[in-house]
Amino acid sequence: QVQLQQWGAGLLKPSETLSLTCAVNGESRTGFYWDWIRQPPGKGLEWIGEFNHSATINYNPSLKSRVTMSFDTSKNQFSLKLRSVTAADTAVYYCATWEVATTGTKSQSWGQGTLVTVSS
Amino acid sequence: QSALTQPASVSGSPGQSLTISCTGGSSDVGGSKFVSWYQQHPGKAPKLILYDVSSRPSGVSNRFSGSKSGYTASLTISGLQAEDEAEYYCSSFTTSDTRVFGGGTKLTVL
Numbered sequence: 299q300v301q302l303q304q305w306g307a308g309l310l311k312p313s314e315t316l317s318l319t320c321a322v323n324g325e326s327r328t329g330f331y332w333d334w335i336r337q338p339p340g341k342g343l344e345w346i347g348e349f350n351h352s353a354t355i356n357y358n359p360s361l362k363s364r365v366t367m368s369f370d371t372s373k374n375q376f377s378l379k380l381r382s383v384t385a386a387d388t389a390v391y392y393c394a395t396w397e398v399a400t401t402g403t404k405s406q407s408w409g410q411g412t413l414v415t416v417s418s
Numbered sequence: 419q420s421a422l423t424q425p426a427s428v429s430g431s432p433g434q435s436l437t438i439s440c441t442g443g444s445s446d447v448g449g450s451k452f453v454s455w456y457q458q459h460p461g462k463a464p465k466l467i468l469y470d471v472s473s474r475p476s477g478v479s480n481r482f483s484g485s486k487s488g489y490t491a492s493l494t495i496s497g498l499q500a501e502d503e504a505e506y507y508c509s510s511f512t513t514s515d516t517r518v519f520g521g522g523t524k525l526t527v528l
Contacts, residue, residue, distance in 0.1 A: 342519060344519065345509070345517040345519055348517065405466070
């Protein structure tokens with residue numbers, strides 16, 4: 299199972315751009331979805347967006363106007379940018395990837411999470 | 419897209435079985451075979467415990483099982499143990515190729 303290591307700025311001011319990167323390390327069987335998910339403090343999970351194996355990117359409609367995801371295949375890294383942040387974007391941000399084993403069994407690996415706080 | 423509906427909390431005694439429901443609509447749970455369930459302990463990242471409605475990833479206890487009927491998916495935990503106390507989330511792929519999570523259910527082991 300792959301391991302994900304994520305990093306990025308943890309403190310932002312309103313109107314700034316959130317930028318996070320997630321590196322995929324370890325043996326990768328067949329990764330076919332790469333996701334960003336966030337969780338505001340004390341609240342539930344919110345899906346932000348996803349790369350799929352066809353190189354298509356899908357975003358949460360409520361965030362689509364402010365989000366850009368990208369994938370650097372040479373570095374095996376994928377990134378998230380969220381523009382014009384407000385206090386409502388304060389959350390732990392996770393990267394995650396789905397894999398499929400040769401047996402057809404699926405698994406999912408998650409990054410360690412990055413707390414991003416938006417405050418003036 | 420609206421969050422899937424889960425009960426806010428459930429509780430059970432060790433050894434019991436309990437079920438957590440996850441209700442959506444025709445564009446998500448009702449129209450998708452890609453329903454997943456997650457377990458999250460405080461301060462930890464979520465852990466996938468079921469995918470494709472009822473399949474378990476390698477290493478996940480067979481005490482966790484899943485099903486779906488119409489617009490409602492269900493997670494059943496049998497032989498409840500103290501370490502099962504956690505937050506549980508469902509998730510569904512949608513007909514718009516997006517994903518949506520449930521609001522989460524806090525499981526308390528009495």
